[in-house]
Amino acid sequence: MIAAILATGVYRPETVDSLLAQPEFRRSTRNMALAYSTIQDLCERLPPNWLSANADRLAFVLGTSHGELDATVQFLTGLGASGMARPFVFQSSLHNATLGFLSQMLKLRGPAVTVSHHYYTGEDALTVGGDLLSDGSSEFALVVGIDGLISGTESAFQSTYPPGIKLTEGAGAVLLGRADEKSLPPLAWLEKCSREKTTLSPRLPHYDANAVECLARAVREPSVRRLELPKPDQTLSVLSLRREL
Amino acid sequence: MGAVTKAGFGTESLWSRVLNEQLLVNQGLSRLFPEQETALRKDLGLAGFSDVGSLSRFCLIALSAMNQAMREAGGAPLTSEDGLLIGTTTGNILCWEDGVIASGKTGDLAGALADHEPLGAVLDPICHALNFSGLARLITTACSSSSQTLALGAHWLRSGRVKRCLVGGAEILSRLTVEGFRCLQLLSSQPPTPFDAKRAGINLSEGAAFLCLEAGVSSRALAYVSGYGMSSDAYHMTAPEPEGRGCYEAMQAALKNSGLTSSSINWVYAHGTGSPANDLSEGKAIERLFGESKPWVSSTKGLHGHYLGASGAVETVIGIHALRSQVIPKTTGLQNPDPRISVRHPLQSLREPISHFLKNSLGFGGSNASLVLSHPSAVEGSPR
Numbered sequence: 001m002i003a004a005i006l007a008t009g010v011y012r013p014e015t016v017d018s019l020l021a022q023p024e025f026r027r028s029t030r031n032m033a034l035a036y037s038t039i040q041d042l043c044e045r046l047p048p049n050w051l052s053a054n055a056d057r058l059a060f061v062l063g064t065s066h067g068e069l070d071a072t073v074q075f076l077t078g079l080g081a082s083g084m085a086r087p088f089v090f091q092s093s094l095h096n097a098t099l100g101f102l103s104q105m106l107k108l109r110g111p112a113v114t115v116s117h118h119y120y121t122g123e124d125a126l127t128v129g130g131d132l133l134s135d136g137s138s139e140f141a142l143v144v145g146i147d148g149l150i151s152g153t154e155s156a157f158q159s160t161y162p163p164g165i166k167l168t169e170g171a172g173a174v175l176l177g178r179a180d181e182k183s184l185p186p187l188a189w190l191e192k193c194s195r196e197k198t199t200l201s202p203r204l205p206h207y208d209a210n211a212v213e214c215l216a217r218a219v220r221e222p223s224v225r226r227l228e229l230p231k232p233d234q235t236l237s238v239l240s241l242r243r244e245l
Numbered sequence: 246m247g248a249v250t251k252a253g254f255g256t257e258s259l260w261s262r263v264l265n266e267q268l269l270v271n272q273g274l275s276r277l278f279p280e281q282e283t284a285l286r287k288d289l290g291l292a293g294f295s296d297v298g299s300l301s302r303f304c305l306i307a308l309s310a311m312n313q314a315m316r317e318a319g320g321a322p323l324t325s326e327d328g329l330l331i332g333t334t335t336g337n338i339l340c341w342e343d344g345v346i347a348s349g350k351t352g353d354l355a356g357a358l359a360d361h362e363p364l365g366a367v368l369d370p371i372c373h374a375l376n377f378s379g380l381a382r383l384i385t386t387a388c389s390s391s392s393q394t395l396a397l398g399a400h401w402l403r404s405g406r407v408k409r410c411l412v413g414g415a416e417i418l419s420r421l422t423v424e425g426f427r428c429l430q431l432l433s434s435q436p437p438t439p440f441d442a443k444r445a446g447i448n449l450s451e452g453a454a455f456l457c458l459e460a461g462v463s464s465r466a467l468a469y470v471s472g473y474g475m476s477s478d479a480y481h482m483t484a485p486e487p488e489g490r491g492c493y494e495a496m497q498a499a500l501k502n503s504g505l506t507s508s509s510i511n512w513v514y515a516h517g518t519g520s521p522a523n524d525l526s527e528g529k530a531i532e533r534l535f536g537e538s539k540p541w542v543s544s545t546k547g548l549h550g551h552y553l554g555a556s557g558a559v560e561t562v563i564g565i566h567a568l569r570s571q572v573i574p575k576t577t578g579l580q581n582p583d584p585r586i587s588v589r590h591p592l593q594s595l596r597e598p599i600s601h602f603l604k605n606s607l608g609f610g611g612s613n614a615s616l617v618l619s620h621p622s623a624v625e626g627s628p629r
Contacts, residue, residue, distance in 0.1 A: 065363040079349065079424055094335075096334070101482060136502075150358075
């Protein structure tokens with residue numbers, strides 16, 4: 001894949017709680033607020049109203065490993081405790097719920113795909129975004145990688161990861177365009193996502209979909225051309241960047 | 246092609262049930278029989294898969310359908326030059342769901358979640374069982390998931406990224422989905438009656454279907470994926486856009502991608518869940534796109550229910566049998582068509598020429614996918 005990176009966004013923790021207090025987020029999950037905050041950051045780096053003006057020409061790809069586990073847990077524990085099933089919690093429980101919510105909020109009408117692949121969730125979201133550009137499905141692809149944590153259960157999650165991995169939550173977003181995109185000046189080009197063996201330890205703290213955020217931050221550093229992301233399973237994910245075409 | 250459903254193992258048994266209008270649903274659900282799981286473990290063991298005793302129910306049905314598809318495609322195992330795309334909404338949820346439900350009373354959520362694994366982690370045991378190290382993705386775009394695997398698989402082949410691609414989906418019925426759809430008042434205890442004026446809701450099913458896709462034209466081809474399209478409603482988390490705008494755009498994109506016009510489509514194999522909102526919205530979209538060309542429109546969910554993330558793949562398999570048999574299945578349960586849906590329903594299964602059919606999958610979150618499938622005779626000389 002060679003895709004132009006046209007804008008980036010990173011998770012802004014300070015905005016999440018205030019978003020969740022707003023009426024339109026009343027029934028949303030933490031993942032939804034995290035992702036929205038990240039897209040807001042990305043939009044601030046685009047011309048005004050760019051996203052809404054291009055909503056029909058934009059694919060939306062969301063990568064999440066644990067998905068809407070918070071809502072799933074709420075639904076299932078409620079079912080266990082009282083036998084009551086709560087419809088608004090159910091509709092937020094699928095991995096696709098964040099994508100559906102944000103498509104609705106941002107009026108995004110193009111192709112939309114949610115992917116999940118454990119440690120490689122972010123990388124898969126990026127490559128599927130590239131697929132939707134190269135097959136002509138869309139002119140732009142908004143790729144978001146996200147994973148929230150359920151408060152109070154970190155230790156349980158921790159136990160499903162290799163020793164030494166400290167988990168966190170986070171989100172990142174990149175706007176991809178075709179390699180020869182002219183309407184927005186590319187910040188860099190994503191040339192390749194590959195994987196190799198390594199003995200390196202993951203960056204700490206870790207979340208599974210972190211590749212998108214790591215890419216978003218790396219693009220802002222002009223010298224970075226190769227982004228190495230060691231994974232908890234002793235593989236190394238490599239994202240190759242070009243600074244000129 | 247391969248499938249595991251209540252009808253049995255293999256796509257022929259599923260097609261036979263559809264053709265003979267034998268219901269696979271009971272009191273709102275279509276669950277696999279307990280003895281089928283035992284038989285699956287035995288079959289996969291005989292087929293040379295290792296550690297079948299430790300495989301989850303989800304992995305068992307997925308691997309069985311994959312194994313059938315690979316056998317029918319010639320039997321060669323997947324190599325690192327091939328691809329694998331799996332569609333599902335809840336994957337291995339049964340491995341941890343009961344513990345979390347119980348924690349509602351015990352309060353030990355942390356203990357219950359120790360058994361949790363992220364959705365995409367299910368790719369690991371499946372790739373391991375297949376001894377596969379190539380390109381693998383898990384798509385979880387609600388009920389469009391497995392249709393999207395066909396779309397992305399077709400793209401990977403067209404672009405030369407892979408030589409073959411195993412695509413499809415699997416779904417196991419869980420408390421989350423059954424109680425969730427029930428509380429949304431979408432689940433009917435009676436068999437669904439898609440497009441009927443008195444339709445009362447959907448039935449839920451578990452099963453798997455996979456297809457082995459190869460590039461180019463082949464004398465062994467059962468059918469061709471001629472085109473695909475995807476869109477979003479951007480309207481509501483669970484309800485479709487009432488005028489079917491998103492569905493219309495997905496179908497339109499699929500036609501454009503296939504290079505065909507609406508008049509080339511002989512049959513629209515609808516998502517047709519039997520829910521009041523879905524069928525009305527989809528019907529309006531079909532009516533608007535096809536206008537006077539009026540292809541036949543039917544849904545088979547009245548017989549087998551809704552396989553959720555696997556539904557696109559299961560129904561593509563049924564559709565390919567229909568294409569090869571040149572039989573358009575009727576919409577079982579449809580007695581009094583909803584007068585607001587002006588499409589052409591086959592009131593009996595029809596022996597009709599089918600060159601191309603269009604398959605819709607419409608998911609929660611407003612995620613839509615449409616596929617155009619073509620008879621081999623219709624694409625000779627125009628490889629895609």
